[in-house]
Amino acid sequence: xxxxxxxSPILQALLGTLFTWFVTALGAAMVFLFRSVNRRLLxxxxxxxxxxxxxxxxWSLLAPALEMxxxxxxxxxxxxxxxxxxxxxxxxxxxxxxxxxxxGLPIEEAEGIRTGWQRSILLVLAITMHNIPEGLAVxxxxxxxxxxLPAASLAGAVALAIGIGLQNFPEGAAVSIPLRREGFSRxxxxxxxxxxxxxxxxxAVIGAATxxxxxxLLPYALAFAAGAMIYVVIEELIPESQSExxxxxxxxxxxxxxxxxxxxxxxxG
Numbered sequence: 001x002x003x004x005x006x007x008s009p010i011l012q013a014l015l016g017t018l019f020t021w022f023v024t025a026l027g028a029a030m031v032f033l034f035r036s037v038n039r040r041l042l043x044x045x046x047x048x049x050x051x052x053x054x055x056x057x058x059w060s061l062l063a064p065a066l067e068m069x070x071x072x073x074x075x076x077x078x079x080x081x082x083x084x085x086x087x088x089x090x091x092x093x094x095x096x097x098x099x100x101x102x103x104g105l106p107i108e109e110a111e112g113i114r115t116g117w118q119r120s121i122l123l124v125l126a127i128t129m130h131n132i133p134e135g136l137a138v139x140x141x142x143x144x145x146x147x148x149l150p151a152a153s154l155a156g157a158v159a160l161a162i163g164i165g166l167q168n169f170p171e172g173a174a175v176s177i178p179l180r181r182e183g184f185s186r187x188x189x190x191x192x193x194x195x196x197x198x199x200x201x202x203x204a205v206i207g208a209a210t211x212x213x214x215x216x217l218l219p220y221a222l223a224f225a226a227g228a229m230i231y232v233v234i235e236e237l238i239p240e241s242q243s244e245x246x247x248x249x250x251x252x253x254x255x256x257x258x259x260x261x262x263x264x265x266x267x268x269g
Contacts, residue, residue, distance in 0.1 A: 005154055009146025012154075013139040013208035016161035017201040020138065021194070023165040024131075027172025028193025031186050037177045040249045045170030046241035047250035050233045051257025052167040053134070057226040057233075059265040060160040061137060064144065064152055065222035072216070083220035087227025091133065095235065100126035102240060120179050120192065127175045127196040130236065133228030134164045135200030139207025140221045146208065147215050159268035163261040168197060 004012065030037075062080055069076035099112040101122035110122050141160050144152035176193030180186060207225070211218045241250035 004158075009142045009212060010205055010208045012145075012157070013142040013204040014201055016138050016142060016158065017135050017204040019161055020134065020165040020168050020200050021197040024168040024172040024197030024200075025190075025194035027169035027174075028176040028190050028196075030173040031176035031180050031189045031193065034177060035180055037173060039244060040246065042170070042174060043241045043244060043247075044249035044253035046174065046237055047253030048257035049167035049170055050237040050241060050250075051254035051259070052163050052261045053229045053233050053237070053257075054254075055258040055261035055265070056137065056160055056163050057229045059262055060141060060156060060163075061222045061226035061229075064156075065219040065226070068144070068152075068222070069219040072219070076219075079219035080223045083223025084227035084230075086220070087133065087224035087229075088231040089227075090224070091129075091228045091231040091235075094129060094132070098125060098129060100129055102126055102236065120182050120184065123178060123182075124175055124192045124196050126236070127171050128199055130171060130232050131168075131197055131200045132203050133225055133232060134168070135203030136207040137225035137229060138164055138200070139204030139209075140211055140218070140225050142204070143208035143211035144218055144222065146212050147218060155268040156265060159264040162268075163264050164200075166260070167257060168200075172197065 004015070007015070062084070065080045065083065066076050069079040072079065095111060097112055099110060099115045099122055101107060101110040101119060107119045107122065138157070138161050141152070141157035142154075145154050145157055172193050175196050176189040179189035179192055184192070207221065211221050238250075238254075241247075241253070
């Protein structure tokens, strides 16, 4: 850990999200083993991802944002509330503009600006949209450590990267395996599956650099990432995981994901 701690926060954020991208690629590699995935298993994995993101939003982002805001001139709840709502608003705008298609839906129900893009591309873009706030969250967490704020810790940022990485595994599989069913070769399905996670390192570097250069924005940035992740959870992950009549697998997965992320953050952070 000493060699990692000696790196610049931006490089730490890049390496942390290269790990999360790698786990996305591992999930996408499941297409080489399976042509389809059991829907109950997929629902439980999506629920697990939702649980991780909910826990990370509070333990790794909102709680530090509230603590850091006590140093500023405003009541500590204002930066957290403003940043949280702006994060949700940002994803709402992206959701309205970026063409994408959720799992299991016909192409006629694609969201965003109408295009003639193929169904496969729209499926990839739906998962890619999830990964923007995840990469941003990891980048901001490492940037907070680089800014030298007492509420931020390197172990906590690493725990966040690990948690995000774990929930990226089912997301990678959720892209590549449906693409295989669409008629893609295994290699093409894997390529597009792993490609959905490549935005995380980009968003992480931007997030880390921003909060280091503009330290007063840090509480807002942490809350912004939390709001964006919660938007994804409520608007997409939970509805998709609960789309079947039997909702128990998704609910249990969410409980397990939340617990695991909470334990990681508290134990390491």
